[in-house]
Amino acid sequence: MRLVKLSLWLLLSFPFLAVGTSQYNLPVGVTDISRDVYELHMTIFYICCVIGLIVFAIMFWAIIHHRKSKGAVPAQFHESTKVEILWTAIPFVILIAMAVPATKTLIAMEDTTKADLTIKVTGSQWKWHYEYLDHDVSFYSVLSTPREQITNQDEKTETYLLDVDKPLIIPKGKKVRFLMTSDDVIHSWWVPEFAVKKDANPGFINEAWTRVNETGIYRGQCAELCGKDHGFMPVVVEVKEPAEFDQWLANAQLEKAQAAAAEKASLDLTLSKDELMTLGEQVYMANCAACHQPTGMGLPGVFPALKDSPIALGDVKAHIGIVVHGKPATAMQGYSKMLSLKELAAVVTYERNAWGNNTGDLVQPSDIQESMGEAQ
Amino acid sequence: MTTIAESHHHHHAPTGIKRWLFTTNHKDIGTLYLLFALLMFLTGGAMALVIRAELFQPGLQFVEPHFFNQMTTVHGLIMVFGAVMPAFTGLANWMIPMMIGAPDMALPRMNNWSFWILPFAFFILLMSLFMEGGGPAFGWTFYAPLSTTYSNDNTALFVFAVHIMGISSIMGAINVIVTIVNMRAPGMTYMKLPLFVWTWLITAFLLIAVMPVLAGAVTMVLTDKYFGTDFFNAAGGGDPVMFQHIFWFFGHPEVYIMILPAFGVISTIIPTFSRKKLFGYASMVYATASIAFLSFIVWAHHMFTTGMPLAGELFFMYSTMLISVPTGVKVFNWVATMWRGSISFEVPMLFSIAFIVLFTLGGFSGLMLAITPVDFQYHDTYFVVAHFHYVLVTGAVFSIMAGAYYWLPKWTGNMYHIGLAKAHFWLSLISVNILFFPMHFVGLAGMPRRIPDYALQFADFNALISIGGFAFGLSQLLFVAVVYKCAKGGQKVPAKVWDGAEGLEWEVDSPAPYHTFSEPPEVK
Amino acid sequence: MKTQYEKYYVPEQSHWPIVGAVALFLIAVGSGLAVMQTAKQQGGIGFYVLILGIAVLLYMLFGWFKNVIDESQGGLYSAQMDRSFRQGMAWFIFSEVMFFMAFFGALFYARTFAVPWLGGDSNNAMTNEVLWPSFEAVWPLLNTPGGDETKAMGWQGLPLINTIILLTSSITLHCAHTAMEHGKRTQLKTMLALTIALGAIFLVLQGEEYVHAYQDLGLTLDSGIYGNTFFLLTGFHGMHVTLGTILLFVVFVRILKGHFSEEKHFAFQAAAWYWHFVDVVWLCLFVFVYVL
């Protein structure tokens, strides 16, 4: 009996412990909405605790005092319309009390009008693409935790699995609207500190918004099973002062122009095999190895092997075509948006010469350009 | 259970393997269902242990992400369709004819067919794990387009395995309904039916209503993947979210399919060991029916983040919250039954009390999930995983254990080893909470579900959860031992095993003769 | 005092169910492999396993039904048993209704939600503006967002004729039933034969309609959600008409053999219920797929 009591107390005190160590509770977050959500969460939580305490207090009272071993004689009652109406009505009233603030918060969350900035967020296996719609800036954001940490060869850093190469940058205090969509399967863009979680559905656009009150770096993760590397698709957002943000934006636009110039210039380049292979390996490991594996062996039945594959050993044009344009309705997307001409040339070269594929073919940026032109 | 052969009737139970393959006897088929469910519970549990081993520490240790996803998916599928549902069908087969005074199930041969489909279906599912590309890796909810365009080649096997599982469930459910409606002994009016029978009647209705919808969903997945249709593809005018609507129209009633019979079991056991009539029989029946009705109009609470229009979100929030009312009525009725009873703590009662507390806990987290704006934070985190394991493991599975300990003496004629059974209970109770309670915390702290690796702040609790998981898993081996020993022999029990028990099943001998009620009993 | 009652017949052991389970296993594995092999355009054992499975299933059905018919003719079945069969059949039909509901639901969802949303309705203005700027939502969906084109299947002509055929067949079947109940065996036979013939004609015309859709309209299984729902709904309906026709045919043969009586004719009634159900599905189809 003592054991029952003890475990009950432990159980009931657990939730309260949780409140104390807020690291294991919902984050209060850094937006007005996230605060409302937190309040709502705590309110329903406490209501449930109270109901639970009352119901189980009564039950355990009965268990302790109406025991057969204590000689309890069973009573005969087994119906009471009055009580039954009461315990139908009271929960109903409690529910209404919960529904009112919930409705208010929900309506506020769904109001995406009057935004200061609109960003299109596109998920794909397994990276996020951000486009600042009115500013001609866009980039991909990919997990940057080194492979060695994941396979336990290196010490794990504090932000293990929550680091990306390029975080999303947004201004503080401005209403930012997100247009979520996806290139392949369903993903879900989630930053707990903003209380924003919205599915990115292929072919449709969902809207969400946030207005962050404090600068800083906020981390989240993809929250919808999206295939093999669903666990390796973090979201990182850096919130900057508006002035800093503007500066960053201007800079990003400049970089974009420079990159375009570099693309032009690369057309005239003829890279050596070493250059291509070194760059190609980097690009391959960063972008392709997730599916086709570092060994080029793929995952049989899921992702094809590139080692000894008819495409990697066969016609160069077909090979370039697949990498540039992808293969519609498969996980293989086109990489022309994401990689530069030089990188594309390098990665194709790499695939044609690594893992014993020794075709000896070298692909130059101009070859890629040619193939891009053809398909249009 | 060899003693069953000592039947009073002119023909004896056939023996050997043929008895089990060809049987038309509801008790044999019930036993088959229960043993199959136990086997699947161990198999699905072993997969859960693979999951927990991988999640014991951050980093990738034992399995590749792709295989991890297969484990998660198949664990969910096996536990739901292979363990919990067949276990309840087994209880239904064993008990319903005895409880209503029927000679057998209404359609005995079809009954056998329903059962024997299952091992084959799960054989197909498990076989696909060993084929090139692996088994299903898209979660037990198989959301499109992950399960269509982006799934591995073996998805067709998954689809057809689900198809025949569905056929099995539908036939089983038809049998239950027809038995209850048509085979009651004279005088057994509807409002005299034991609650277990009532809950199963309603469950069977749910099954017939939603399993075909699941069949439709997998069919569309099949044609989308292999025959070029675009049900779940915007480019052809379809919508991936439509898949989720169809799936959850099945899926939400499905979770009540797994809990209504549990309510029935608990409503049977609590009065027995309180030695007092169930409080509010009629309101229990109406509550069950209301839950079943509401279960058809709440499905989209699994889809709050999919970008439904506001009106939809509000509707589904309100309707979901409403389910707490009839469920609360049930909890209150159980407590009121115990109130001023004469309570004793046999093993089935221990499991039932644990059920009430822990199921309610799971219900509370369910209610929290129903609040749309907050569900945006909870959705697809371990908070959800905690919720559904509380209602499924300490809910459905605990009630199955309670039922097994309640009726095992009736089935075998022997009392089980009470010490071992109590050890099983206490070890399970403690370890199951170590296993699932901390999941609330890691969920709230932001750990997504269905990931093979996680950020460092979740590490401590995950280690604890894994320890709880292994402890809980090992504890279940005690259950296997108890059942095995009990089937082999033990202290003989009288017809009425528990002094407070009521119902026709306690009026026949223990073990129950191979054929009961060839002549219907008189019910006053 | 015990009242008099008829004993409920509980069959002894039977090997048919396990044969049936093996059959379903073979069908499931066979279909799975066949689909996978077709998709990869390679040969394999899939189709053979599937055919074997169907053969075993037919073997099982014949054996099982023979058992049941013999028992029934042997007078083993009580009125209570008859009710079990009836209720079982009724619930089976209900499950079929729910199966069709899934596809009607998909049709409804696509028409009222998915397609309008792609056209910018409700909270999806951006979906249209950003992703499918040139897409216009109309039903039937003849130009998909992805750019596939097709033509709509009108309701006049074949579909209308088919509707009339099926409706007539329901009436003839009903006449057969009344004839059965009044012991008019000749009328029963003619009416039933007529029903079966109408069912067969329906199927032929349906086949012709498909040919017309594929050859003249470019309306195919993969031409967007309109073609998808069209073919899956009419296709599954067609499969049910086929099954219903076979059921009626079996009943017809039994009638020729002199089975059934004025009071006891469950098999006939089950087949008739099934037929009426298939008919109702067609009416819904005609309204929602063709006319509206």
Ligand code: HEA
């Ligand atoms: C047996 C199975 C079972 C049961 C019974 C329930 C019961 C409930 N569930 Fe649960 N649920 C699942 C199985 C189950 N669930 C599963 C498997 C999933 C995840 C699926 C997946 O994604 O894989 C899920 C997910 C799930 C979600 C989606 C979460 C998400 O993905 O974001 C939601 C949201 O609303 C929800 C709500 C509820 C509610 C409100 C109940 C209610 O029925 C609970 C009612 C009970 C009580 C409330 C307690 C007792 C009542 C009282 C003591 C009365 C007084 C109380 C008050 C007035 C507060 N469930």
Ligand code: HEA
């Ligand atoms: C009734 C259903 C049921 C039951 C009983 C369980 C039982 C358990 N579940 Fe499961 N679970 C689900 C239904 C269930 N689960 C569902 C539906 C999902 C969602 C799937 C999805 O996301 O798609 C899920 C997901 C799920 C996850 C999340 C996975 C993820 O998101 O990646 C986890 C993680 O810890 C988990 C753990 C466990 C554990 C430790 C148990 C334990 O209770 C298991 C107890 C262990 C045993 C019983 C093992 C005993 C066996 C041995 C000791 C070895 C001997 C073995 C042999 C002889 C073969 N489950």
Ligand code: CUA
């Ligand atoms: Cu992207 Cu999960």
Ligand SMILES: [Cu+2]
């Ligand atoms: Cu639900």
